[in-house]
Amino acid sequence: MKQLILTIILGTSLAMMGCGGSGDESHSHGEDGDHTHEQTAQQAQENDSHSHDGEDAHSHGEDAQLEGAGVITQWTDKTELFMEYPELIVSQEATFAVHLTRLSDFQPISESEVQFVFSSERGNEGSLTETEVQIPGIYGPDVVFERAGRYDLTIIIQGMVDDTLQVNGIPVYASAGDVPATHDEEDPNLISFLKEQQWKIPFATQKVGRHTLSERVDAHGELQPVQSREVVVSAPFSGIILSSTNQSLPVEGQNIRKGTSLVQLNPAIQSADGENYAQQFINAQSQLSLAKKNLERSKRLYEKEAIPEVELERARIEYRQALTQFQTINEIAQIDTATVDTYGDSESSYRFEMKAPISGTVVESYVQPGKQVKAGEPLLKIVDMSKMWLSVHVPAAKRIAIQNPGAAVFYVQGNERMYEMNEVNGRLLSAGKQVDPETRTLSLIYEIDNPEGLHSGLFVTAEIDTDQKENVIAIPESALIEEEGNFVVYVHVAGESFEKRAITTGIRNRGWVEVTSGLEEGEHVVMTNAYQVKLASLSSEAPSHGHSH
Numbered sequence: 001m002k003q004l005i006l007t008i009i010l011g012t013s014l015a016m017m018g019c020g021g022s023g024d025e026s027h028s029h030g031e032d033g034d035h036t037h038e039q040t041a042q043q044a045q046e047n048d049s050h051s052h053d054g055e056d057a058h059s060h061g062e063d064a065q066l067e068g069a070g071v072i073t074q075w076t077d078k079t080e081l082f083m084e085y086p087e088l089i090v091s092q093e094a095t096f097a098v099h100l101t102r103l104s105d106f107q108p109i110s111e112s113e114v115q116f117v118f119s120s121e122r123g124n125e126g127s128l129t130e131t132e133v134q135i136p137g138i139y140g141p142d143v144v145f146e147r148a149g150r151y152d153l154t155i156i157i158q159g160m161v162d163d164t165l166q167v168n169g170i171p172v173y174a175s176a177g178d179v180p181a182t183h184d185e186e187d188p189n190l191i192s193f194l195k196e197q198q199w200k201i202p203f204a205t206q207k208v209g210r211h212t213l214s215e216r217v218d219a220h221g222e223l224q225p226v227q228s229r230e231v232v233v234s235a236p237f238s239g240i241i242l243s244s245t246n247q248s249l250p251v252e253g254q255n256i257r258k259g260t261s262l263v264q265l266n267p268a269i270q271s272a273d274g275e276n277y278a279q280q281f282i283n284a285q286s287q288l289s290l291a292k293k294n295l296e297r298s299k300r301l302y303e304k305e306a307i308p309e310v311e312l313e314r315a316r317i318e319y320r321q322a323l324t325q326f327q328t329i330n331e332i333a334q335i336d337t338a339t340v341d342t343y344g345d346s347e348s349s350y351r352f353e354m355k356a357p358i359s360g361t362v363v364e365s366y367v368q369p370g371k372q373v374k375a376g377e378p379l380l381k382i383v384d385m386s387k388m389w390l391s392v393h394v395p396a397a398k399r400i401a402i403q404n405p406g407a408a409v410f411y412v413q414g415n416e417r418m419y420e421m422n423e424v425n426g427r428l429l430s431a432g433k434q435v436d437p438e439t440r441t442l443s444l445i446y447e448i449d450n451p452e453g454l455h456s457g458l459f460v461t462a463e464i465d466t467d468q469k470e471n472v473i474a475i476p477e478s479a480l481i482e483e484e485g486n487f488v489v490y491v492h493v494a495g496e497s498f499e500k501r502a503i504t505t506g507i508r509n510r511g512w513v514e515v516t517s518g519l520e521e522g523e524h525v526v527m528t529n530a531y532q533v534k535l536a537s538l539s540s541e542a543p544s545h546g547h548s549h
Contacts, residue, residue, distance in 0.1 A: 082495025108137020112159025229384035243369030360384035
């Protein structure tokens with residue numbers, strides 16, 4: 001343990017100066033590095049003490065003790081400081097127990113360089129740096145003051161966090177007799193939950209602040225494919241799916257691109273509809289070729305004024321008709337162009353290739369090698385799930401309350417994640433005007449991006465904003481503990497001291513809840529594992545103020 005001796009000439013006793021602030025517990029360190037909490041009730045900071053970054057500084061009083069020992073709890077944006085120290089007497093070694101918690105994950109700050117700088121109205125009085133600790137998160141500088149007075153302490157952290165904390169007005173007395181006594185009684189309602197307990201579990205607190213919340217309407221619905229992005233690939237004629245030409249048939253869940261070969265379908269040679277379809281394909285292809293050549297010839301003749309304009313226009317119309325006929329036949333089924341010249345010579349010359357009309361995912365497949373199919377029979381269902389429809393059913397009684405249905409969030413079945421509409425580029429496509437006579441609901445349909453590949457048919461729960469309430473005191477819903485129909489929270493009043501507080505709540509929105517009474521802005525409440533603090537309050541044994549580590 002490092003020791004700092006502040007070599008200053010003995011000055012006037014603090015007994016004539018008075019001090020403010022109070023504390024509840026302190027640590028004393030033994031030679032082996034262990035430390036124990038000892039009950040105190042000392043004021044540690046003057047009323048004008050402040051914390052870094054504008055956050056709050058708290059102290060708490062317990063039994064009547066010498067005024068001088070103290071407990072300081074302070075929060076910055078990055079760090080929580082919980083510091084205990086005994087009464088500070090000139091020339092007597094005193095150990096500061098400094099507990100440092102990183103607020104990003106509420107873990108003890110270790111593997112860091114922590115510098116303690118003491119100063120007074122006379123200027124810098126000395127400093128020391130600790131880099132190694134026996135217990136992660138607890139730093140214990142030993143300090144000997146050689147002059148009475150008030151000291152300011154600056155704590156500079158470099159490592160797991162980079163932060164600076166300021167504690168002002170720490171009193172040092174010329175002798176024990178100069179320390180005034182106080183008569184504060186211990187608050188029996190305080191709950192002891194030690195830092196070492198907090199650090200071993202998921203734990204977090206939240207500063208009580210003001211937020212803008214929206215009242216909401218809860219609704220249920222489901223995810224649906226976008227109609228224009230859903231295609232059923234059907235057999236254009238009766239035929240057979242030969243195993244010899246279908247070695248890699250698509251399977252459900254497979255992603256495919258537009259134009260990908262799906263199935264090769266062979267009509268039997270003696271099959272009338274198969275021959276007709278194949279013949280139609282060949283005829284359409286030939287007619288398109290002839291119409292194209294005729295159009296090119298007509299253009300050349302017209303340029304030489306060898307034919308009237310009406311004949312050129314007739315050639316254009318014939319080309320468009322031939323092109324349309326060919327495209328219609330060729331849209332989802334294409335004859336293998338390699339077999340065109342030998343069409344009709346063998347069974348293989350009847351092979352037609354079914355291609356994917358869109359990019360997407362195969363969601364249904366009815367094909368298998370050797371299967372015979374009839375004309376119009378569905379083979380595959382492909383859905384482009386890059387976008388989805390979110391169909392929400394709003395109770396008819398709530399229709400008037402919904403002023404801005406575009407502001408909404410939703411939760412997907414089996415997933416606790418909250419999706420915001422602006423996050424998924426959601427837009428309202430339609431708002432139903434007719435009430436469903438069976439469900440007594442109105443339908444809202446949103447189109448959303450689907451980068452996570454959410455499946456069609458999943459049920460969703462939606463929250464649609466109505467009126468907004470601005471500048472209300474709010475806390476995370478996770479901080480609430482329900483008891484007999486009422487809500488309580490656990491307020492973090494000091495580093496290891498908590499208070500059970502009954503509150504009343506208002507509206508809830510996006511994981512936050514309005515608090516209409518019971519909490520003040522700037523207080524801190526436990527939002528993660530508040531139930532563990534409740535269990536600590538129910539312990540059959542009275543909290544011990546002397547415990548070793």
